[in-house]
Amino acid sequence: xxxxxxxxxxRSLTSDPDAVLIDHIETEKVDIFFLRVGEDDRGRLLGKRxxxxxxxxxxxxxxxxxxxxxxxxxxxx
Numbered sequence: 001x002x003x004x005x006x007x008x009x010x011r012s013l014t015s016d017p018d019a020v021l022i023d024h025i026e027t028e029k030v031d032i033f034f035l036r037v038g039e040d041d042r043g044r045l046l047g048k049r050x051x052x053x054x055x056x057x058x059x060x061x062x063x064x065x066x067x068x069x070x071x072x073x074x075x076x077x
Contacts, residue, residue: 001067002031002033002060002063002064002067002069002071003022003024003031003033005060005063006022006033006035006056006060006073007020007022009056009059009060010022010035010037010045010056013041013044013045013052013056014037014038014041014044014045015038015040015041015044016037016038016040016041019037019038019041020035020036020037020038020041021035021036021037022034022035022036023036023076029068029069029070030069030070030071030072031064031069031070031071031072032071032072032074033071033072033073033074034074034076035073035074035075035076036076037075042075045075046075053073053075056073057071057073060073
């Protein structure tokens with residue numbers, strides 16, 4: 001569930017949704033997402049001073065907390 005939500009949100013924020021790749025590692029209590037986006041969309045996903053990626057992390061952390069899980073999101077080159 002968290003993977004599909006993360007994929008939907010990241011694709012919605014980018015200008016080239018087909019270039020979005022997410023590697024997902026799931027443990028007992030933690031979901032780890034490694035985001036790969038197109039070169040042009042990297043700045044768009046980060047936002048000014050990291051505001052967009054921070055909002056994405058906060059939103060997914062809230063959803064995962066309701067599911068009794070934790071989430072880690074990393075933007076990979």
